[in-house]
Amino acid sequence: MNHSNIEFLNILGIPGVTTNMLSSPLSCPDSTTPPETDWESRDGKRVLLLGATGTIGMATARALLRRGHEVVCLVRPRQGVGSTQADTGLSERLAGATIMWGNATEEDFWKQADLAHARFDAVVSCMASRMGSPQDAWRVDHQAHVWALQAAQATGVKHFVQLSAICVQKPLLAFQHAKLAFEKTLIESGLTYSIVRPTAFFKSLSGQLDRVKKGKPFLMFGDGQLTACKPISDDDLADFLVGCLHDVSRHNQILPIGGPGPAITPLAQGEQLFALLGKPPRFKRVPVGLLDVIVGVLSVIGKLIPAAAEKAELARIGLYYATESMLVWDTQAQRYDAQATPSHGSQTLFDAYARWVKGEGAPDRGEHAVF
Known part of the structure; x- marks a missing residue:
């Protein structure tokens, strides 16, 4: 494999690719605060928030507090050098909320007396x-949520709002099947549910900003128009999630949601970045078959080496996002439908690009890099 291909895979995050629906490390918000809604003055609720240390979770904590809810954030204690400072920083970022320390992936946590009451x-x-x-x-996507749901049922919780992913419409990957399995359990639980399936996140589409700034070409599969999405910002998605608590039209529903504006392709993303930087467009087209080869090789090696099998799954995730749009899937027409993908909020990806190009709040993608 030549150097350019290795560089390309690093941008893809392989190994290290993740879904664009996952929790991510603490970072600054990627957008401005959304406007207040007409139900903000209603009585607040006491809400247990899971996944508060991710960028979406952090935005959701802010949205809940802004609307007068009492927020308790379940956070796993950090281990190792610097853990105390990290926990202090987290407390500052979640100011106004109560932090409950515990590990959601341990069954015993959900059975402790304090939580039970x-x-x-x-x-x-x-x-x-x-x-x-x-x-x-x-x-995490399945078992930890099942335990959380059981605890919610035992303590009289009435409503469970679940952040899922729009890509579960066409499940080919382990994490998609795990999410769907919990969705089914939640629907059958008897609790009021709101299952929110967002499209692409701004952070997941920021990976080539530094690359283009350095004068390198924008990488895309094929002609850059194989896929499209309607990206939604952290704050707009948080606003939608919190709105599920009061908007009865979102109760007992599966809710696909995207951001404002038309669906955009990778080609359009690259063109906009070059325009904002005042640079002539430069693109490098990468064949989808490259990922097919990587998946095949790693799958064979994975039969002997478990670590390679895990990397093969990560490569499959990369292949999925390279070939599938993050839009509502029309099962009858067997195509993705941008018009049928609902929009929410006011913040667009291109507005975020403009801020990031100026050096204003570009997201720190860390180990969760996604092409």
Whole structure:
């Protein structure tokens, strides 16, 4: 494999690719605060928030507090050097909320006496596996949520708001099947539910900003028009999630949601970045078959080496996002339908690009890089 292909895979995040529906490390918000809604003055609820340390979870905590809800954030204690400072920083970022320390992936946590006697009106979960590997997906996207749901039922919670992913419409990957399995359990639980399936996140579409700034070409599969999405910002998605608590039209519903404006392709994303930087467009087209080869090789090696099998799954995730649009899937027409994909909010990806190009709040993607 030549150097350019290795560089391309690093941008893809392979190994290290993750779904664009996963919780991510703490970072600054990627957008401005959305306007107040007409139900903000209503009585607040006591809400247990899962996944509060991700960018979506952090935005959801802010949205809940802004609307007068009492927020308890379940957070796993950090281990190792610097953990105390990290926990202090987290407390500052979640100022106004109560932090409950515990590990959602441990069954014993959900059975402890303090939690069993806690009173919550609702659970809002932004929790998700970090890497999307099969073991992690079934441990977090499914099992941890099942335990949370059982605890919610036992303590009288009435409403469970679940952040899922629009890509579960065409499940081919372990994390998609894990999410769908919990969705089914939640629907059958008897609790009021709101299952929110967002499209692409701004952060997941920021990966080539530095590359283009340095004068390198924008990488895309094929002609850059194989896929399209309607990206939604952290704050707009958080506003939609919190709105599920009061908007009865969102109760007992599966809710696909995207951001404002038309669907955009990778080609359009690249063109906009070059225009904002005042640079002539430069694109490098990469054949989808490259990922097919990588998946095949890693799958064979994975029969002997477990670590390679996990990387093969991560490569499959990369292949999925390279070939599938993040839009509502029309099962009858067998195509993605941008017009049928609902929009929410006011913040567009291109507005975010303009801010990031100026150096204003560009997201830190860390280990959760996605092409």
